[in-house]
Amino acid sequence: MRTALVIGTGLVGTSAALALAGRGIHVHLADHDPASARTAAALGAGTEEPPEGPVDLAVIAVPPAHTASVLAGAMRDGAARGYLDVASVKGGPRRELEALGLDLTPYIGTHPMAGKERSGPLAATGDLFEGRPWVLTPTRDTDTEVLNLALELVAVCKAVPVVMDADAHDRAVALVSHTPQLISSMVAARLEEADETAVRLCGQGIRDVTRIAASDPRMWVEILSANPGPVADVLAGIATDLDETVRALRGLQSAEEEKRRAGTAGIEDVLRRGNAGRVRVPGKHGAGPASYEVVAVLISDRPGELARIFADAGRAGVNIEDVRIEHATGQQAGLVQLMVEPSAAAALGSALTGRGWSLRP
């Protein structure tokens, strides 16, 4: 690949452009908002000048609702040898393109699984996709040359290519991304009218469950509008579990022992299935969530305490994979949880105690 055209210079488009430009590929930038393309160009993502002839790859990075029409326009213009989009849903745009009667052999639908809270070109970085899955949805009609152009983009962005059927992709993101967003919002919504005293009792559990409930509603309305069927199907499955759980809890209130026993079994069933599902969630490095061991260290809240811990860990040659700091509410003392490879936990523990730190069992 020598030349590329990125249409849509938001977070994703500009990040891809930065990665391509960083590898010496000549990138042309376009956006319906010229200021956005200008910003991306100023960041070093390419040039605002339109290409003089067809480029090797056109990357369409506009919102899902506009993806098909922008793609169709570019294809009719003969803007490139190959075309891909990065929309977060894949079935709808493909069907729209098919309905337009276009030859789809030079097109491949893709979805990089990366993002951040902020949007727009200023939030973009050339390494946004590093190590993240980038879904490719070729069909039997997709040109091999176009698939290879897409794989080259994924490689330049240091992402991990994952080939899936377009509809399977939409069901998967409904399950692992769109449904958790809505459910988190629903749990948080219960707090809107809660007593202040009740809200004071919130702990880390509800904090984690409701973190993504702070997401931007407009962006999520757009995402969910493009994938309503698969999301509704997953939610319907949860609704069944929810109804059964409510019934089980009502059974626990019953005077009849048999109903209480059935209630207990129902509650235990959903908790155990939750255990089984949670085990499958990959950790940050792609491993299971149990792959790190925790070394817990007491600290005071003074500047420099963490520095000393990390310096001592570094001297012991131990790499800290992740950190959590637990402050007691309003207190000056805290507990630092250091996540390390299991093989390194013992060495870290003895290095820290040897330097005067107090560990928690």
Added chain:
Amino acid sequence: MRTALVIGTGLVGTSAALALAGRGIHVHLADHDPASARTAAALGAGTEEPPEGPVDLAVIAVPPAHTASVLAGAMRDGAARGYLDVASVKGGPRRELEALGLDLTPYIGTHPMAGKERSGPLAATGDLFEGRPWVLTPTRDTDTEVLNLALELVAVCKAVPVVMDADAHDRAVALVSHTPQLISSMVAARLEEADETAVRLCGQGIRDVTRIAASDPRMWVEILSANPGPVADVLAGIATDLDETVRALRGLQSAEEEKRRAGTAGIEDVLRRGNAGRVRVPGKHGAGPASYEVVAVLISDRPGELARIFADAGRAGVNIEDVRIEHATGQQAGLVQLMVEPSAAAALGSALTGRGWSLRP
């Protein structure tokens, strides 16, 4: 308070006993499992010897299902001047005691909002309750002397007393603790039968939403069995939102524009109510979730990188309140998010860039 009796030397009972013993109060320990009381005594939580006469305060720290009967036994024995329990539900035990026809003036129901993944006396620490809410549920009949004994215990444990009605407490924990647990399990349960390829697409959102789905089912069956009514009520509210959301999503699939518009409005409504509820969740220091500012720094995955960051932050006199490390899957580079007081963010940013670190906007 000079003397106390702790019945039930698990995590909570032993932690309270450690705090009391640490303040010179003579603590007697009892458990239906003598080995557990012996372990607690060996940790310095008190003595296994039974008291010779009534103690000042009896702390009943047994599972919810046994709380009323153990309390009744202690009260009939005249074991103490005042009695309290620490069960995670408050309405049921009180009604059981009332049904037994006991004089409840020397009793107060309480609930310290603290815990950890591990249970048993070996997991106990004298500072388990530091800064955490400790709910007290006095009635108009509760002896003031007994309320003051409970407040003294809470103060010794450095917890924050919160006075509530027993049933209001049960509704509050149903909302902020018991419901999030079940919902997290239900989202995770959807992954049990998911395709491996779909599971590979999991990101930080679903990781957070399902973290507590890893909890121990037996412990949670016990907690939920003691509070089925209020939990069922909160879940029923979520079930209504869920049904409406499924209907809104189906509307988005409709050919009729009016149905699609109603669908969009329904989705946006639940997302916005989620925003409004999430804002109310207190942060670790009891403040709102937006009270810290994030300074994001690029690091490599070598030992010592974090140490250098924290050392540099310490030299700038800035206290890091919390840390998140984002590794790209399988990659050696990462982004460290440093959470600091908003007033300190600018100073930290310039101190770090001055020392050669790359910040993210």
